[in-house]
Amino acid sequence: MSDNTIDPATQSLVAHRNLLFTVAYEMLGSATDAEDVLQEAWLRWMKVDREQVRDDRAFLVRVTTRLALDRLRTMKRRKESYVGPWLPEPLLTAPDVADDVELAESVSMAIMMVLETLSPTERAVFVLREAFGFEYDEIAAAVDKTPAAVRQIASRARRHVEARRPRASVTRAEAQAVAESFRQALTTGDFRSLLDVLAPDVVLVTDGGGLKRAALHPIVGAERVIRYVSGGVGKSGTALSGDLTVVNGNPAILLQVDGVVDGVLALRVEHSRVAGMYYVRNPEKLTRVGTETPLIRS
Numbered sequence: 323m324s325d326n327t328i329d330p331a332t333q334s335l336v337a338h339r340n341l342l343f344t345v346a347y348e349m350l351g352s353a354t355d356a357e358d359v360l361q362e363a364w365l366r367w368m369k370v371d372r373e374q375v376r377d378d379r380a381f382l383v384r385v386t387t388r389l390a391l392d393r394l395r396t397m398k399r400r401k402e403s404y405v406g407p408w409l410p411e412p413l414l415t416a417p418d419v420a421d422d423v424e425l426a427e428s429v430s431m432a433i434m435m436v437l438e439t440l441s442p443t444e445r446a447v448f449v450l451r452e453a454f455g456f457e458y459d460e461i462a463a464a465v466d467k468t469p470a471a472v473r474q475i476a477s478r479a480r481r482h483v484e485a486r487r488p489r490a491s492v493t494r495a496e497a498q499a500v501a502e503s504f505r506q507a508l509t510t511g512d513f514r515s516l517l518d519v520l521a522p523d524v525v526l527v528t529d530g531g532g533l534k535r536a537a538l539h540p541i542v543g544a545e546r547v548i549r550y551v552s553g554g555v556g557k558s559g560t561a562l563s564g565d566l567t568v569v570n571g572n573p574a575i576l577l578q579v580d581g582v583v584d585g586v587l588a589l590r591v592e593h594s595r596v597a598g599m600y601y602v603r604n605p606e607k608l609t610r611v612g613t614e615t616p617l618i619r620s
Contacts, residue, residue, distance in 0.1 A: 334378040349390040351410035387464035394442040405532030410434040411607040412569045412586045413615040419571040426571030428453040431588040431600040448479035497591040501573035520544040521595040531604030
């Protein structure tokens with residue numbers, strides 16, 4: 323079907339879909355829930371009198387934000403009963419996401435975990451302002467607050483995130499090199515070399531969702547992390563392999579055990595060492611690691 327046979331409302335939604343998905347995903351940390359939000363946004367968009375809409379993009383972002391806020395509050399209850407740590411759903415991303423430093427940081431596992439500590443409204447305001455650069459009056463319309471209130475919320479959320487975000491920055495090439503050294507040491511069982519590439523205070527967070535073995539609490543310290551890894555995916559009797567990839571705009575390893583995908587290990591690199599590891603094993607969260615998901619900021 324050519325674009326000429328698609329009605330204008332659908333054309334507009336398709337044109338902004340990747341932006342709307344990125345907004346919803348950054349707010350929710352779940353591609354599945356983001357897709358549900360977009361579906362509901364589409365249903366609402368089809369019922370709108372478009373003659374009353376001055377700016378399709380602003381209107382669609384507003385609807386998507388409101389729906390995502392409702393979903394975020396529902397997800398909070400789900401997360402309270404979740405088995406073990408809850409990690410965002412990893413997305414295989416294109417190289418252009420990694421090239422956009424601000425976008426890559428905003429969707430990184432590290433920052434997404436910090437966003438989990440914000441209230442739903444704080445998260446929405448922070449994402450729209452810091453990640454997408456929306457004006458305060460646009461955000462106010464999306465979250466049903468005054469522009470003055472949005473400024474205060476944005477300032478509070480920014481301070482909260484700044485106090486918790488990783489400070490060290492590395493080049494993409496350096497991060498990739500460290501990730502490759504880590505992959506090589508892990509898949510060959512060279513735990514002495516693995517110790518060299520891990521920061522002394524490295525933190526490993528694992529997410530099995532109650533469906534796969536995972537630690538119920540973060541594991542801190544290089545030696546403790548190695549003991550956990552060697553007793554798990556690195557245990558003898560298994561054929562462990564891994565492919566270096568890019569997840570959420572940052573280096574990651576797609577791990578396979580005996581030829582079967584076991585999970586995605588996203589890495590945070592600081593000072594030429596792995597400082598953070600986010601291992602998603604929950605099979606329900608691994609549906610987006612085989613095909614690139616387009617993420618954009620405009």
